[in-house]
Amino acid sequence: MKSFNPPVRTLMGPGPSDVHPRILSAMARPTIGHLDPAFVGMMDETKEGLQAIFKTENELTMPVSAPGSAGMETCFANLVEPNDKVIVCINGVFGMRMKENITRLGGEAIVVEDDWGNAVSVDKVEQALKDNPEAKILAFVHAETSTGAQSDAKTLCKLAHQYDCITIVDAVTSLGGTELRVDEWEIDAIYSGTQKCLSAMPGISPISFSERALTKVKNRQSPVTSWFLDLNLVMGYWGKGAKRTYHHTAPVNTLYGLHESLVMMLEEGVENSWARHQSNHELLRDGLEAMGINFLVNEKDRLPQLNSVFIPEGVDDAQVRATLLNDYNLEIGAGLGAYAGKVWRIGLMGYTSRKENIALCLSALKDALGK
Amino acid sequence: MKSFNPPVRTLMGPGPSDVHPRILSAMARPTIGHLDPAFVGMMDETKEGLQAIFKTENELTMPVSAPGSAGMETCFANLVEPNDKVIVCINGVFGMRMKENITRLGGEAIVVEDDWGNAVSVDKVEQALKDNPEAKILAFVHAETSTGAQSDAKTLCKLAHQYDCITIVDAVTSLGGTELRVDEWEIDAIYSGTQKCLSAMPGISPISFSERALTKVKNRQSPVTSWFLDLNLVMGYWGKGAKRTYHHTAPVNTLYGLHESLVMMLEEGVENSWARHQSNHELLRDGLEAMGINFLVNEKDRLPQLNSVFIPEGVDDAQVRATLLNDYNLEIGAGLGAYAGKVWRIGLMGYTSRKENIALCLSALKDALGK
Structure with a gap:
């Protein structure tokens, strides 16, 4: 070998897309401890950088220590409880994966289907919301990586709120590459990847949760099945101001890379x-x-x-x-x-x-x- | 910023421990696609290197794309089904975390406790195995990172098999630093970290499953709750010989680092x-x-x-x-x-x-x- x-x-x-040499260099900087005061300062900056590019003031904005698929699972595992009805839009591979998440967690998936390559149909979603007043969540993919289709996240999220649903949005391929405004569009839970339009290496997944989504997490009747992804615990490490408590060992060098990619994105605008x-x-x-x-x-x-x-x-x-x-x-x-x-x-x-x-x-x- | x-x-x-400059350099090499033939060749070598240092011929030997805590969760999420009785040994923080995994998955944890700083008591474990003939799994920490105590994995695993239990072993801190022989000691499922005695960066978690453990995974009555950690799916990407199918985007550069650390470990012996x-x-x-x-x-x-x-x-x-x-x-x-x-x-x-x-x-x- x-x-x-x-x-x-x-x-x-x-x-993954090409990783900029500046980001590759950042990854190779000396590893320090995940509770080192210098590292903790970098974590705060990373959160602020992510808030800026997600266009949100959500306090819970941070990278999950695993790839985009785990970012997806963080959203569903924390927000879906057994027997919850979730309206899920399928117009490609990643909508299917969302459905898989819901059913594995014991939720009931109500599927709104569109042809692959099409955007999610706002009319069909509205009908599903009308037909299922007990639904609690609307989940859809903003940028379907399997087809290259973009859906109207702004309209879908406002619609969901009219019917008292919170929203889970896949922005793995959109973040940094196409218009995305978490607060203005009223997105409640969103996940993305670092290896697409941020030009960083694969392996971590930025997420952001609104207060409305966090309230649902805090009021759960059952504990989150995954210890690793339980945001109640993860926030002890990533939460602002609070004394950081050990949860898991953060992927230090990968986070150096993400930090550098955020610096570059903010330099460009x-x-x-x-x-x-x-x-x-x-x-x-x-x-x-x-x-x-x-x-x-x-x-x-x-x-x-x-x-x-x-x-x-x-x-x-x-x-x-x-x-x-x-x-x-x-x-x-x-x-x-x-x-x-x-x-x-x-x-x-x-x-x-x-x-x-x-x-x-x-x-x-x-x-x-x-x- | x-x-x-x-x-x-x-x-x-x-x-994390100090990461060797050779490994930091490896991390900064240009990112390539996670389905690139050149990458797939490196994955095969990585599996072989891990088999060598785990001292196992287990076909399912690979790194999970997330930190050691997720390696732990991979073992429990795949092997524990609701209502399974699991004997879990607690002599520090990581035994407690094992118990937390079991109960969140709907399993019943039968706890064998020892004072923090002591090894797991073989006698107490034998008593628990006798008292709980319906138990299916014995879980313990080989190297308790919270105290620095080492337990007798060889004796505990042979004992478990006498009582028809499979074993889950935490080797996050032991792999590469202290004697560990997966096949000879009859360990069924084991997880470790890269940021300890392998001198690589944190963020991924080597695991290995015996045929006996894999059989339990394949014969599950209920699907694994986690899509991301479901080994039935992950093996489609990491399985040998088979056409690799996309599951999630592998943490390419972090795997470069692990590969280099394995090369160095095998150079040293x-x-x-x-x-x-x-x-x-x-x-x-x-x-x-x-x-x-x-x-x-x-x-x-x-x-x-x-x-x-x-x-x-x-x-x-x-x-x-x-x-x-x-x-x-x-x-x-x-x-x-x-x-x-x-x-x-x-x-x-x-x-x-x-x-x-x-x-x-x-x-x-x-x-x-x-x-």
């Missing part, structure tokens, strides 16, 4: 980052369409940072992706679930979202397709 | 690492005893890598630790739970276990104590 030296790739898949993702999407779109390649998602609902496009007729999916990887060190994403073998997912997230990468991708793709 | 540059500490607490931890413990012990400082755990049951010593009469705990940290950049650990304010925990784990650190610690402690 020898030291591992990875190839240097350009990551244009659905995540969150709105500027959204605009950069949009304008680079347009460049890529124009190039792809000029090659006769079509998008899965209609323009209105399309995420600029994740471009799902149909694989042209007669083209060998695996072979093209292998050519890009082997000849150009370029990774693009395969389709997931219903779209496996039918679409490619081309990510333009975070540090990956740069003109030079678009030029590389278009040129390499032309070559691989023999155009 | 500015880039964070941590102070350079010597970490002689209960973990696991048995040599055990011997180094023992001989350095003896050096530190002699120095501390010469200062009139006494150990919490008797010599026979003492972990060489974690030295719990009584704070001398009249000494201000917090002030001494602050002096060490501020004047010497040296971190030692506070007492936990029942021993908060009464003991210090001085770690000599992994890369921290070096003569120069012992010299520093003894000298700085003399100064801080005014000796």
